[in-house]
Amino acid sequence: MTDTTPSPAGSPAPSPAPLTLLGTGDMGSALGRAWLAAGHPLTVWNRTPSRTEPLAVLGAEVAASAAEAVAANRLVVACLLDDDSLGDALDGTDLTGRDLVNLTTGTPGDGRARAAWARQRGARFLDAGIMAVPPMVGAPDSGAYVFYSGSPALFAEHRATLAVPAAATYVGEDPGFAALHDVALLSAMSGMFAGILHAFALVRHEDVPPRDFAALLVDWLTAMAQSAHTAAEQIETGDYGKGVVSNLAMQSAGNATLLRTAEEQRVSPELLAPYVELMARRVAAGHGAEDSTGMVELLDLR
DSSP states (O other): OOOOOOOOTTSOOOOOOOEEEEOOSHHHHHHHHHHHHTTOOEEEEOSSGGGGHHHHHTTOEEOSSHHHHHHHOSEEEEOOSSHHHHHHHHTTOOOTTOEEEEOSOOOHHHHHHHHHHHHHTTOEEEEEEEESOGGGTTOTTSOOEEEEEEOHHHHHHHHHHHTTTSEEEEOOSSTTHHHHHHHHHHHHHHHHHHHHHHHHHHHTTSSOOHHHHHHHHHHHHHHHTTHHHHHHHHHHHTOTTTTOSSOHHHHHHHHHHHHHHHHHTTOOOTTTHHHHHHHHHHHHTTOTTSOGGGGHHHHOOO
């Protein structure tokens, strides 16, 4: 996933840019290995020094403190446990003139607050959301990518370096947008996982081979996922009755069968119940002719 843009004719290819990595846990180490493999000079720091040893063997310079690591390079990438860990690590360090890229998992509010914090200390800032697990990082064609938001100038300058471990996707100048995109996609994934668990719970004590059922499940969910495009159009227009195939009243009525089947199979309905209840509330409010997308209005607490 390195930058393959050719250099102007007759000019040497640019040398891989040096950078600092704060945090060498599972994800940080995967990032570090990718940068080292691509020839980037790398300075690393971790609160537990022994966690830096595998990267040191590969050629990384180990800093004795976070402040020393920050001072080593203009580009500083942090991949720590949480936002509090980032604040603790950088407390008292001189960030003047530094480009801070935060790959630490956080909320949109964390990203916006940390961007303001960095600006006050003379640094440019990008927040990020990693859409991958460590084995995907640095692996060609793994599908790994990272959302970035914040300083557009910082992203433009360091894009090639940031794209080495995983594809780099810029989602806007608002520093909270990377985390927002990250958490929104993860939330959708959590809902899908809940449905998958419920489905397997229904069939697991019957003569239904799980692997055969999994193939059906994947095909079905892949087909149903296309409904997100219809939902997006309905939300943009505010017309939840547009393109309805199965209206909310019909879906809500069908939920009784889902719940009775769970009872017959002695499966808890607790993963389905909140969605079923939300659907019933929307129908009771007079929106039975709409698509299920309209339930988004019940989730809006503004």
